[in-house]
Amino acid sequence: xxxxxxxxxxxxASRPVRAGELxxxxxxxxxxxxxxxxxxxHHLKRAGITRLAAPERLGIFYDHFAPAETVASAxxxxxxxxxxxxxxxxxxxxxxxxxxxxxxxxxxxxxPGQLAFNADSHTTTLGAAGCFGTGLGATETAYVWATGLIxxxxxxxxxxxxxxxxxxxxxAKDVCLTLLRELGTRAAVYRAIEYHGDGVxxxxxxxxxxxxxxxxxxxxxxxxxxPDAVTEAHFAVLGIARDESWPRIDPDAEYERTLRLDLGSxxxxxxxxxxxxxxxxxxxxxxxxxxxxFLGTCTNGRIEDLRVAARILQGRxxxxxxxxxxxxxxxxxHLAAMEEGLMRIFLDAGCVVTxxxxxxxxxxxxxxxxxxxxxxxxxxxxxxxxMGSRDAAIYLASPATVAASAVxxxxxxxxxxxxxxxxxx
Amino acid sequence: xxxxxxxVVIGDEVNSDLLYPARHMGIxxxxxxxxxxxxGLGPEWPGRVATHRVLVAGWNLGGGSARExxxxxxxxxxxxxxxxxxxxxxxxxxxxxxxxxxxxCEALPALDTGATLTADLAEGWLDCAGARFAxxxxxxxLLEILRHGGLLAQLRAxx
Numbered sequence: 375x376x377x378x379x380x381x382x383x384x385x386x387a388s389r390p391v392r393a394g395e396l397x398x399x400x401x402x403x404x405x406x407x408x409x410x411x412x413x414x415x416h417h418l419k420r421a422g423i424t425r426l427a428a429p430e431r432l433g434i435f436y437d438h439f440a441p442a443e444t445v446a447s448a449x450x451x452x453x454x455x456x457x458x459x460x461x462x463x464x465x466x467x468x469x470x471x472x473x474x475x476x477x478x479x480x481x482x483x484x485x486p487g488q489l490a491f492n493a494d495s496h497t498t499t500l501g502a503a504g505c506f507g508t509g510l511g512a513t514e515t516a517y518v519w520a521t522g523l524i525x526x527x528x529x530x531x532x533x534x535x536x537x538x539x540x541x542x543x544x545x546a547k548d549v550c551l552t553l554l555r556e557l558g559t560r561a562a563v564y565r566a567i568e569y570h571g572d573g574v575x576x577x578x579x580x581x582x583x584x585x586x587x588x589x590x591x592x593x594x595x596x597x598x599x600x601p602d603a604v605t606e607a608h609f610a611v612l613g614i615a616r617d618e619s620w621p622r623i624d625p626d627a628e629y630e631r632t633l634r635l636d637l638g639s640x641x642x643x644x645x646x647x648x649x650x651x652x653x654x655x656x657x658x659x660x661x662x663x664x665x666x667x668f669l670g671t672c673t674n675g676r677i678e679d680l681r682v683a684a685r686i687l688q689g690r691x692x693x694x695x696x697x698x699x700x701x702x703x704x705x706x707x708h709l710a711a712m713e714e715g716l717m718r719i720f721l722d723a724g725c726v727v728t729x730x731x732x733x734x735x736x737x738x739x740x741x742x743x744x745x746x747x748x749x750x751x752x753x754x755x756x757x758x759x760x761m762g763s764r765d766a767a768i769y770l771a772s773p774a775t776v777a778a779s780a781v782x783x784x785x786x787x788x789x790x791x792x793x794x795x796x797x798x799x
Numbered sequence: 800x801x802x803x804x805x806x807v808v809i810g811d812e813v814n815s816d817l818l819y820p821a822r823h824m825g826i827x828x829x830x831x832x833x834x835x836x837x838x839g840l841g842p843e844w845p846g847r848v849a850t851h852r853v854l855v856a857g858w859n860l861g862g863g864s865a866r867e868x869x870x871x872x873x874x875x876x877x878x879x880x881x882x883x884x885x886x887x888x889x890x891x892x893x894x895x896x897x898x899x900x901x902x903x904c905e906a907l908p909a910l911d912t913g914a915t916l917t918a919d920l921a922e923g924w925l926d927c928a929g930a931r932f933a934x935x936x937x938x939x940x941l942l943e944i945l946r947h948g949g950l951l952a953q954l955r956a957x958x
Contacts, residue, residue, distance in 0.1 A: 511867030757816035
């Protein structure tokens with residue numbers, strides 16, 4: 375048995391493996407987003423690979439710049455479509471379908487116990503579904519597509535025990551930012567994280583995805599929530615039942631370190647500008663006027679996030695001179711938001727709603743920042759230049775904080791705006 | 800496997816958004832990528848990197864994005880060895896799998912641009928600032944990848 379990482383990588387290596395071992399593993403899934411597909415195709419061609427090892431395990435996602443914002447991007451999209459058809463690649467999620475990680479969990483493209491790769495660092499998100507998900511570069515992705523295999527070091531594991539319940543107005547993003555404040559960006563490098571405790575048991579799949587998503591900001595190779603009743607309910611809807619391949623908590627597993635966090639003690643947090651671990655309670659930050667609020671991303675673009683923001687924006691208007699961009703994480707999220715009436719709330723408040731995908735987060739399209747501008751984002755990264763100008767400042771916060779700040783025009787504790795929110799689960 | 804050269808020095812927490820901004824992704828040629836190397840730190844950096852064979856960094860080099868251009872743009876600029884106090888796992892993997900030698904040395908002293916460094920990745924030592932530091936030797940399987948010039952070159956050689 376062992377840690378979740380040891381259980382999953384033992385199956386993928388076809389032998390029992392322990393933390394620290396360098397192993398060759400078989401990939402259950404290996405995906406590529408549009409910002410890397412051109413490089414993967416280039417590498418495969420140069421390596422003389424004409425047939426892929428296991429096209430039924432592969433997928434391509436158009437999320438980073440869809441619809442295409444340049445001729446070059448459109449040409450990449452077209453080449454990817456041809457390649458997917460020629461090679462019989464199982465999945466091509468096209469313009470408007472949404473962000474890879476969101477689609478993978480939403481549609482059950484990955485399952486508990488699987489080893490999934492994607493040429494994107496936020497693949498750790500998949501751990502919410504009990505899957506070992508991790509990022510790869512383009513060269514090693516091309517290698518997996520050619521051979522089905524890759525080398526990995528089996529990581530040691532940090533166990534993070536979450537206790538209690540979040541206060542109203544807080545959500546999983548505040549947990550992530552608190553962990554970044556406590557641990558910094560290096561605590562989990564080369565390591566896996568497992569989230570345990572009654573605190574995580576009380577969180578829904580969306581909140582778990584946020585937790586696992588930002589684990590990569592702590593440096594983690596993978597982050598996982600051991601499958602439980604919430605996981606079973608999520609997959610039951612997709613027609614997938616628990617079986618012996620799902621990993622379980624092993625009471626004898628060896629963890630490198632165990633940390634505890636009392637969720638009830640947390641406050642709304644904000645990170646930034648310029649570093650993800652520059653984190654403070656929102657009430658301690660002196661922030662300038664905000665020019666852009668951004669709600670979306672693989673971190674916080676789910677229907678649960680949009681609901682929280684809509685409750686704050688209902689009957690209110692954006693602060694004068696401030697723009698707010700709402701980018702649903704997927705087509706399904708967009709549709710649900712329409713059916714629930716959230717889109718009317720966003721549009722009435724003065725927001726812009728864009729095509730599902732990564733949106734403004736990667737600074738490629740749909741809402742770049744100009745020189746000297748300030749953005750509050752529900753995303754996960756805030757390096758200088760990330761969303762446009764190197765002279766712009768990005769603050770990261772929860773969807774509730776983003777929406778509250780969009781109403782006032784300054785960083786705002788969402789608990790100060792009625793109605794007080796229910797804890798997001 | 801011994802590598803040597805003069806260094807260009809950067810600081811701690813230089814992540815992949817700073818090493819290679821996302822808007823320059825999609826260019827396959829490392830020599831072209833090199834014109835954008837480190838431009839997240841400022842437009843003067845491609846010129847600074849181009850005159851040295853070694854990049855020296857502090858803690859957690861290459862955190863964040865999986866984009867391998869953060870590595871291959873350095874190769875395009877002529878960098879043959881990266882030394883850092885520590886690496887993000889994705890940056891380290893991208894180094895090895897693209898054939899760029901990477902050495903982690905937690906005890907790395909403060910160095911100025913122009914300092915000469917020499918490292919032996921098989922034996923596990925690093926010479927700089929008049930001292931020798933023990934560093935983790937690379938496992939044979941990873942040295943083999945480096946000797947071939949990367950994972951795909953190794954695959955081609957095996958075919």
